[in-house]
Amino acid sequence: MKFLEIAKKDLKAEFRTKQMLNSMVIFALLVIVIFSFAFGNEATIFVSNLNKKIVDLLAPGMLWIAFTFAGMLGLSRSFAGEKEEGCLEGLKLCPADRSAIYNGKVLSNAVLMFLMEMATLPIFVVLFSYDIKNIPGLIVVIILGTLGFIFVGTLLSALTVNTRTREILLPVILFPVLIPVILSAVTASGTMLANGDFSDVAGEMQILVVYDIIFFVVAQMVFEYTIED
Amino acid sequence: MRTNSVNNMLKKIIYAITTVLILISVYLVFFIAPIPIDPGSAAGDPNNFKIFYFHLPIAISAYLCFAVVFVSSILYLRGKKQKWDMLSLSAAEVGVVFAFLTLVSGSIWGKSAWNAYWVSWDVRLNTSLILFLIYLSYLMIRQAVEEPEKRARLSAVFGIIGFISVPISFLSVRFYSKMHPCVVPPCPSGGGGGIGGVVLYYLLFNFAAYFLLAATLMMLRMDNERLKEKANELKRKSNL
Numbered sequence: 001m002k003f004l005e006i007a008k009k010d011l012k013a014e015f016r017t018k019q020m021l022n023s024m025v026i027f028a029l030l031v032i033v034i035f036s037f038a039f040g041n042e043a044t045i046f047v048s049n050l051n052k053k054i055v056d057l058l059a060p061g062m063l064w065i066a067f068t069f070a071g072m073l074g075l076s077r078s079f080a081g082e083k084e085e086g087c088l089e090g091l092k093l094c095p096a097d098r099s100a101i102y103n104g105k106v107l108s109n110a111v112l113m114f115l116m117e118m119a120t121l122p123i124f125v126v127l128f129s130y131d132i133k134n135i136p137g138l139i140v141v142i143i144l145g146t147l148g149f150i151f152v153g154t155l156l157s158a159l160t161v162n163t164r165t166r167e168i169l170l171p172v173i174l175f176p177v178l179i180p181v182i183l184s185a186v187t188a189s190g191t192m193l194a195n196g197d198f199s200d201v202a203g204e205m206q207i208l209v210v211y212d213i214i215f216f217v218v219a220q221m222v223f224e225y226t227i228e229d
Numbered sequence: 230m231r232t233n234s235v236n237n238m239l240k241k242i243i244y245a246i247t248t249v250l251i252l253i254s255v256y257l258v259f260f261i262a263p264i265p266i267d268p269g270s271a272a273g274d275p276n277n278f279k280i281f282y283f284h285l286p287i288a289i290s291a292y293l294c295f296a297v298v299f300v301s302s303i304l305y306l307r308g309k310k311q312k313w314d315m316l317s318l319s320a321a322e323v324g325v326v327f328a329f330l331t332l333v334s335g336s337i338w339g340k341s342a343w344n345a346y347w348v349s350w351d352v353r354l355n356t357s358l359i360l361f362l363i364y365l366s367y368l369m370i371r372q373a374v375e376e377p378e379k380r381a382r383l384s385a386v387f388g389i390i391g392f393i394s395v396p397i398s399f400l401s402v403r404f405y406s407k408m409h410p411c412v413v414p415p416c417p418s419g420g421g422g423g424i425g426g427v428v429l430y431y432l433l434f435n436f437a438a439y440f441l442l443a444a445t446l447m448m449l450r451m452d453n454e455r456l457k458e459k460a461n462e463l464k465r466k467s468n469l
Contacts, residue, residue: 160370160373165373173369176365176366176391177363177394179394204401
């Protein structure tokens with residue numbers, strides 16, 4: 001349970017300043033606000049041959065753009081902070097398995113991201129006067145998608161922290177690998193928002209679960225190579 | 230020393246065979262081979278369909294290159310031998326070039342067959358694009374790290390991650406495109422049919438030619454790396 005300690009340390013440091021969380025929430029809010037400016041008037045138009053409003057078509061994409069972009073902010077700082085003052089060296093000296101560092105970071109990143117998403121969803125509902133039909137289903141999809149994002153993102157964040165252009169490199173290498181998660185999460189959330197059921201998105205749910213499991217396991221195996229020197 | 234010269238001899242023979250095979254394959258495709266697939270009601274010149282003879286072998290060669298990156302990345306992390314890193318780099322570079330050529334030749338064919346360069350929700354198109362993007366970012370990682378040992382280690386990790394995500398991308402794109410029914414004639418579900426007889430022989434010949442081409446380019450690239458290594462060593466020595 002050493003990873004719990006590491007996560008606790010991260011969250012304690014974060015909640016002292018709330019620097020990261022604040023900027024993530026505000027960034028996500030800004031993304032949603034920009035979308036509401038851009039699509040505000042047209043969003044309520046009813047597309048008769050699809051039997052949907054335009055906002056129904058755009059909502060899942062807007063939500064996941066806000067989530068992933070804001071999440072990227074947190075990820076890129078998650079190991080960069082450790083790089084200063086040799087904190088990473090200290091972590092590596094901990095009498096724990098290397099994968100405990102990874103698991104701890106995953107946990108703290110996931111907590112931050114879930115908090116950000118909890119703040120973003122109501123704002124989205126208010127700005128678009130939107131009505132989410134299947135809330136439990138949407139929550140499950142968001143949790144699975146976020147976990148996939150965090151599992152890969154934390155690993156690649158540890159990888160890019162050693163490079164010259166870390167803040168630029170992380171999104172460039174992360175998004176191609178994330179395509180399965182983003183595609184499945186967007187389609188599944190779209191169905192959930194429009195009162196779908198899990199049976200309608202069985203394929204997407206399978207992909208999300210399989211992706212989460214595979215990358216969690218692979219990351220345990222390769223993480224130590226990203227921080228060794 | 231003797232094995233070295235035998236090795237060089239062998240390499241030269243392989244290069245020569247590759248050159249000859251590629252030249253023959255180009256001649257065959259342009260002048261002798263039949264149109265591989267019934268063009269049906271396609272808009273363009275039916276002869277455009279011959280690009281298939283290039284398109285498929287190049288695509289499969291790119292996949293093979295990426296598999297080589299995956300395997301040699303694992304081998305590098307296990308033994309930390311520099312030659313595996315060189316092999317991953319060479320395979321990734323050749324693979325990216327071949328993947329790009331796959332996209333280009335596919336788009337050219339698409340313009341003729343579907344009257345559009347790009348059909349956004351076709352499975353194969355998107356998987357090829359994702360593959361290309363993943364290995365472009367692999368090369369970006371290599372560019373961003375200067376220390377050779379660290380570069381080899383980090384890029385090997387990404388080589389493994391990237392390759393694992395490819396089959397899942399393939400599946401996810403297939404689920405996604407279920408919402409967008411396939412309307413253009415060569416559908417992924419109904420494709421692959423109609424290849425047989427004489428077309429198959431020409432195709433296999435092209436496969437041999439392009440596999441050899443990929444291998445030759447990889448060998449040349451590795452020689453290149455080795456020479457670079459040697460030059461660096463000489464520089465270091467003369468500074469002392």
